[in-house]
Amino acid sequence: xxxxxxxxxxxxxxxxxxxxxxxxxxxxxxxxxxxxxxxxxxxxxxxxxxxxxxxxxxxxxxxxxxxxxxxxxxxxxxxxxxxxxxxxxxxxxxxxxxxxxxxxxxxxxxxxxxxxxxxxxxxxxxxxxx
Amino acid sequence: xxxxxxxxxxxxxxxxxxxxxxxxxxxxxxxxxxxxxxxxxxxxxxxxxxxxxxxxxxxxxxxxxxxxxxxxxxxxxxxxxxxxxxxxxxxxxxxxxxxxxxxxxxxxxxxxxxxxxxxxxxxxxxxxxxxx
Numbered sequence: 001x002x003x004x005x006x007x008x009x010x011x012x013x014x015x016x017x018x019x020x021x022x023x024x025x026x027x028x029x030x031x032x033x034x035x036x037x038x039x040x041x042x043x044x045x046x047x048x049x050x051x052x053x054x055x056x057x058x059x060x061x062x063x064x065x066x067x068x069x070x071x072x073x074x075x076x077x078x079x080x081x082x083x084x085x086x087x088x089x090x091x092x093x094x095x096x097x098x099x100x101x102x103x104x105x106x107x108x109x110x111x112x113x114x115x116x117x118x119x120x121x122x123x124x125x126x127x128x129x130x
Numbered sequence: 131x132x133x134x135x136x137x138x139x140x141x142x143x144x145x146x147x148x149x150x151x152x153x154x155x156x157x158x159x160x161x162x163x164x165x166x167x168x169x170x171x172x173x174x175x176x177x178x179x180x181x182x183x184x185x186x187x188x189x190x191x192x193x194x195x196x197x198x199x200x201x202x203x204x205x206x207x208x209x210x211x212x213x214x215x216x217x218x219x220x221x222x223x224x225x226x227x228x229x230x231x232x233x234x235x236x237x238x239x240x241x242x243x244x245x246x247x248x249x250x251x252x253x254x255x256x257x258x259x260x261x262x
Contacts, residue, residue: 008183027182064181064188064228064259114228114259 007091010061012073014084015099023073025064027116031088031096033057033127057098057123059086065107065117073119076102086121098127134222136191136260137175142221144171150211152197162198168249169199169208181259188227191258198249202236205252209234212254228259 010029013020034057037050063070076084083099104120134142137159145154156162156170173195182188197208218226234254242248 005183006180006187007185009185010183022184024184025182025188026184027188029183066227112230112232114230 004091009089011087011089012084013086014072014076015082018072018084020085020087021072023061023063024069025066027062027064029062029088030060031057032059055127057100057127058103059088059100059121059123061117061119061121063117063119065115070117073102074105077105083124086123094130096127096129098123099125134224136178136189136224136258136262139221139224139226139260140173140175140191140193140216140258143216143219143226144173144212146221147215150208150215152208152211169197169204171208171212172196172198186261188259188261191260193256193258195254195256197252197254199252200239200249202238202250202252205250206234206236209252209254216256224260224262226258226260230257230259232256 008029010023010026011020012023033055035055036053038053039048040051041048067074083101086098086100088096100121100123102119103122104118106118107115108117109115141157141159144150144157150157150171152169152171156166158170158172160172160174162170162172173193175191175193177192179190180187181190195209195212197205197212199205199208213231216229218228220226232255234252237251237253239250240248
């Protein structure tokens with residue numbers, strides 16, 4: 001059954017210090033979870049062979065940028081050594097939780113538009129979906 | 131839900147503080163009274179989109195302002211007054227965060243039915259970003 005994104009939100013908590021807050025003005029969030037396999041084929045094999053690889057998760061946030069609202073995320077890319085806890089909450093209170101670093105922060109200002117930012121989060125460790 | 135809708139909030143934005151050269155009772159939503167004097171301002175909200183996720187979502191309203199006056203220059207001056215007046219802030223409980231002006235068109239006085247002279251109109255469109 002499809003569910004509405006109307007009540008979805010993304011929260012961010014700088015760990016170990018810092019309090020959790022909901023990221024303002026998120027236009028869209030894309031969460032990507034992949035696990036590329038390692039090829040272990042040998043010369044002489046008739047078929048390609050693989051073993052399971054590592055999981056790798058990233059998330060991409062598109063938001064309407066305001067420095068006052070988003071400076072904690074910005075500071076994560078500047079100097080944070082600890083990960084931040086990121087929780088994506090869906091309308092039915094389903095959550096995707098993980099620890100992430102901000103790895104890219106792109107601010108775009110164009111004529112006849114509001115200032116937008118695109119933030120890339122690299123997750124580390126396990127992801128919990130509940 | 132807010133106590134007021136965005137249409138009311140935009141009119142409030144235009145009618146509070148220093149007056150425009152157009153009296154408040156001639157700033158109307160949707161249509162102009164047939165025998166009303168000029169100049170006048172008519173505005174319309176032509177669409178509202180929800181543009182962010184979350185319970186207090188940002189919304190984007192496309193707004194069209196029509197400044198109606200006897201001369202084109204006067205209509206354009208009124209559009210400039212509107213542009214100067216409209217600014218981010220809270221009106222009637224609606225919090226406007228950004229306003230982007232997009233387009234402005236001046237329509238020359240046209241001959242109307244019976245060849246009488248019609249008024250000049252300047253049309254300006256803007257995107258209003260707000261939360262309720």
